[in-house]
Amino acid sequence: MRVSFTKMHGLGNDFVVLDARAQDLPALDKARAAAIADRNTGIGCDQLIVLEPSDTADFRMRIYNHDGGEVGACGNATRAVALLHGSEARIETSGGLLVASPTAGGASVDMGEPRFDWDAIPLEYPMDTFSMPVSWEMLADPGAVNVGNPHVIFFVEDTDAVPLDRLGPEIENDSLFPERVNVNVATVENRGRIRLRVWERGAGLTRACGTGACATAVHAIRRKLVDSPVTVALPGGELEIAWQPGGSIRMTGPATESFRGSFEWDDFA
Known part of the structure; x- marks a missing residue:
């Protein structure tokens, strides 16, 4: 199965973006995410980003770190996918709902409220x-x-x-x-x-x-x-x-x- 990707970065923090809305992707596990992110034998990135359909937002963003572990948020990736989307977007993440708007050369993102407890x-x-x-x-x-x-x-x-x-x-x-x-x-x-x-x-x-x-x-x-x-x-x-x-x-x-x-x-x- 051939899969399309977009390579992006925010201030050098780089991502491989897979759009599961445009193509059906098999289940992604930690080992495969880490293999794609590997800079020597894979495509290479700090984070692997998967965009999926969402019932509550314009789309869902899933984030896998270089070691293949899934995490809840990535600010640089949020700006990148907002640029890719091309207009204001409500983005569902496991860390909460984010709202991003493209700007000249980048994006502005409402990252939600911080938590301190x-x-x-x-x-x-x-x-x-x-x-x-x-x-x-x-x-x-x-x-x-x-x-x-x-x-x-x-x-x-x-x-x-x-x-x-x-x-x-x-x-x-x-x-x-x-x-x-x-x-x-x-x-x-x-x-x-x-x-x-x-x-x-x-x-x-x-x-x-x-x-x-x-x-x-x-x-x-x-x-x-x-x-x-x-x-x-x-x-x-x-x-x-x-x-x-x-x-x-x-x-x-x-x-x-x-x-x-x-x-x-x-x-x-």
């Missing part, structure tokens, strides 16, 4: 998510936010000085986070700008993470370190994040279609 992150046991009394070497007193998937955020003097390639997987898989966690290390440069690096659960270091930018901006606003809207600068580029307490998060940034192609489904069994 310890069991919504989730954490293994009750804890104040505003300032968590935990640490991993130089990373201490983080906050935690769920924006469709779980994030822990550390503010540091220099994000580039943190060995995130080593500490990221340790924190991601700590027993404190029963569903694992995305790890954000941020430096507040001024009241309008944050520098950010992210270790994504199941994907590792990526050039950009839209939900990470949202979670980090929200936590910085809660701590009164920045004002809304705030620019979040990631290795792949910049996103604008706007949020007021009690409201939804608005993320705006670029997205790009790289190329289109097709593959034999059974090649990645």
Whole structure:
């Protein structure tokens, strides 16, 4: 069976998009998703995205990380599929309903309201998510936010000085986070700008993470370190994040279609 795909990226965070509305796809399991995402023997991507029909929205988006695990949200992918859709879209995800509108060169997305309760992150046991009394070497007193998937955020003097390639997987898989966690290390440069690096659960270091930018901006606003809207600068580029307490998060940034192609489904069994 030959399957068509679209390769896209948002700030270098790249996706293979499969449209199950336009073609019937067999069931996708973790092993096949990981095989497609493999950069050496597959097509290669940070996340595999599958678009499906929805009874409650314009379409449903399913998200599989590089390791094949399915997750609830991906901000960069949401901008990418909004660009692919070509008009405002209500998008069903397992992390909640998202609303995205194409803009010049990208999209603006209503990411919904953040959640802060310890069991919504989730954490293994009750804890104040505003300032968590935990640490991993130089990373201490983080906050935690769920924006469709779980994030822990550390503010540091220099994000580039943190060995995130080593500490990221340790924190991601700590027993404190029963569903694992995305790890954000941020430096507040001024009241309008944050520098950010992210270790994504199941994907590792990526050039950009839209939900990470949202979670980090929200936590910085809660701590009164920045004002809304705030620019979040990631290795792949910049996103604008706007949020007021009690409201939804608005993320705006670029997205790009790289190329289109097709593959034999059974090649990645």
